[in-house]
Amino acid sequence: MGIIARLLGRKTEEKAVSFDPVWLDFFGARTSKAGVPVSWERALDVSTVFACIRVIAEGVAQVPLRVMKELPDGKGSVPAPEHPLYKVLNSKPNQWQTSFALRETMIFHLALTGNAFFYKNIVRNRVKELIPIDPGCVTVTRNDDYSITYTVTDLSGSTMTLPQSLVWHIRGPSWDTWRGLDAVRQAREAIGLTIATENTQAEMHANGLQTSGTYSTEQKIDPEKYKQIQAWIAAQIGGPNKHKPFIIDSGFKWAQQSMTGVDAQHLETRKFQIEEICRSFRVLPPMVGHSGQAMTFASAEQIFLAHVIHTLMPWIVRIEQSIDNDLLDGDEDAAFFAKFNVNSLLRGAHKDRGEYYAKALGSGGAPAWMTQDEVRAEEDFNAFGGEAGVLPKPTNVGGQPAKTPANDNIPKETAA
Incomplete structure (x- = not known):
C-alpha cells in the first residue's frame, strides 16, 4: 500500500458502480419511500425534472464557447481560432453534433447521473473529435496508483477498457472526488413522491374524477355472485358510462363517499413537489413556469440574473476548468484556456x-x-x-x- 493510501486510510483499488439504471433497480437502490422506483429515464417523465434540466442545458449551450489565448504581460486575452481545439468546442465536436447539441447532451448527463463521458479522438497529439458515451455504459475504476480507467460496454455487450488520457470525464458534485454523485438517486424521494401524486391524479381523471363508494345489501353473496356484481359495477361507473345514471335493483344501496382532506390537499402537494424538485436541481421555480406570486418586470429581471449567477455559472465554471485540465493539458497549451462568453446573459x-x-x-x-x-x-x-x-x-x-x-x-x- 502506498503512502498516500495509508495516510488516507483507503483501499488501493476501488471500483465505481455501474451507472446503468437496471443495476440500481435490481438492488432496490432507487425505490423511493412512496413505493415508486426512480431512474433517470423515469425522472425525465416528470415535467418539472425535464424543465429543470432543459433550462440549465439550454442556458449553458446557447452562449459561445471559445479557446482563448492570454496576451503577453497580462494585458488580457483574445480568441485563438488557430488552436486545433477551437473548432471542436466552438462549432463541430464530431460528425453529427453541433457545439450546442454536445453541451446540451453533456448537461443532461451531468445533471441526472453526475457524470459525463466523452471519448477523445486524438490525432497527432491533438483532440480532433469528442464522442459522447452513455453514462450507463461506463464503469469507473480507480487504480492503486490513483489513476482512473474506464470500462465501456457497447450495445453488443462487448467491453473496452480506456485509459484516463482518452476519456474526457466531467464530474458533478462529488464525495469521493473521482466520480460524481448521482443527482436522481439523491433526489429520489422528491421525484418519487411527484410520480406517485401524478399517478393518483391520473387515476382520478381516468375514473372521471368520481370518488369511490359503498354498494351494500343485507343479502348473503357467494364468491361467484360477488365477482359478477363487481364486474357489473365496474361497467356501470367506468368507460362511456362513467357520467350516466347508476341503476340499482334487488334491494341494493349505493352510498358515495365524500372527498377527504387528503384529496382536497392533493393539488397543493403537487405544487409543493415542484418547488422540492427545483431545490434539488438549484433552479428558481419561475424559470420552469412556476410562480407562487405575481412578478413585476424589475423582479423578473433580477430572477433571470440570479438564474445566470447561481444556477448556470457553477456549471459553466465546472466545464471551463475541466477543459483546461483535461483537454488543454499539453505543454504547448500553457497560454490557452476555455471561456464561455456569458455577457449577453448578464x-x-x-x-x-x-x-x-x-x-x-x-x-x-x-x-x-x-x-x-x-x-x-x-x-x-x-x-x-x-x-x-x-x-x-x-x-x-x-x-x-x-x-x-x-x-x-x-x-x-x-x-x-
Whole structure:
C-alpha cells in the first residue's frame, strides 16, 4: 500500500458502480419511500425534472464557447481560432453534433447521473473529435496508483477498457472526488413522491374524477355472485358510462363517499413537489413556469440574473476548468484556456446598461476604464478603431471635458 493510501486510510483499488439504471433497480437502490422506483429515464417523465434540466442545458449551450489565448504581460486575452481545439468546442465536436447539441447532451448527463463521458479522438497529439458515451455504459475504476480507467460496454455487450488520457470525464458534485454523485438517486424521494401524486391524479381523471363508494345489501353473496356484481359495477361507473345514471335493483344501496382532506390537499402537494424538485436541481421555480406570486418586470429581471449567477455559472465554471485540465493539458497549451462568453446573459435593461457604459467612458468626471470599442464589443458591434480604441478623457454631467483647477485659483492658505 502506498503512502498516500495509508495516510488516507483507503483501499488501493476501488471500483465505481455501474451507472446503468437496471443495476440500481435490481438492488432496490432507487425505490423511493412512496413505493415508486426512480431512474433517470423515469425522472425525465416528470415535467418539472425535464424543465429543470432543459433550462440549465439550454442556458449553458446557447452562449459561445471559445479557446482563448492570454496576451503577453497580462494585458488580457483574445480568441485563438488557430488552436486545433477551437473548432471542436466552438462549432463541430464530431460528425453529427453541433457545439450546442454536445453541451446540451453533456448537461443532461451531468445533471441526472453526475457524470459525463466523452471519448477523445486524438490525432497527432491533438483532440480532433469528442464522442459522447452513455453514462450507463461506463464503469469507473480507480487504480492503486490513483489513476482512473474506464470500462465501456457497447450495445453488443462487448467491453473496452480506456485509459484516463482518452476519456474526457466531467464530474458533478462529488464525495469521493473521482466520480460524481448521482443527482436522481439523491433526489429520489422528491421525484418519487411527484410520480406517485401524478399517478393518483391520473387515476382520478381516468375514473372521471368520481370518488369511490359503498354498494351494500343485507343479502348473503357467494364468491361467484360477488365477482359478477363487481364486474357489473365496474361497467356501470367506468368507460362511456362513467357520467350516466347508476341503476340499482334487488334491494341494493349505493352510498358515495365524500372527498377527504387528503384529496382536497392533493393539488397543493403537487405544487409543493415542484418547488422540492427545483431545490434539488438549484433552479428558481419561475424559470420552469412556476410562480407562487405575481412578478413585476424589475423582479423578473433580477430572477433571470440570479438564474445566470447561481444556477448556470457553477456549471459553466465546472466545464471551463475541466477543459483546461483535461483537454488543454499539453505543454504547448500553457497560454490557452476555455471561456464561455456569458455577457449577453448578464445584460440588464437598456437604461441600466446606458448608465453603466456612460460611467465606464468617464461621464461625470470619473476616470474612464473602457474605450468606445470595448463598449461596442460588449453589445456585439464591430470596432471603429482609431480614437474609439483609446480611453476617453473624463467629462462632466453636461458632456463637457472635466475642468481641473489651476494652482493660481487655489486659495493661498491651501496651496502647497
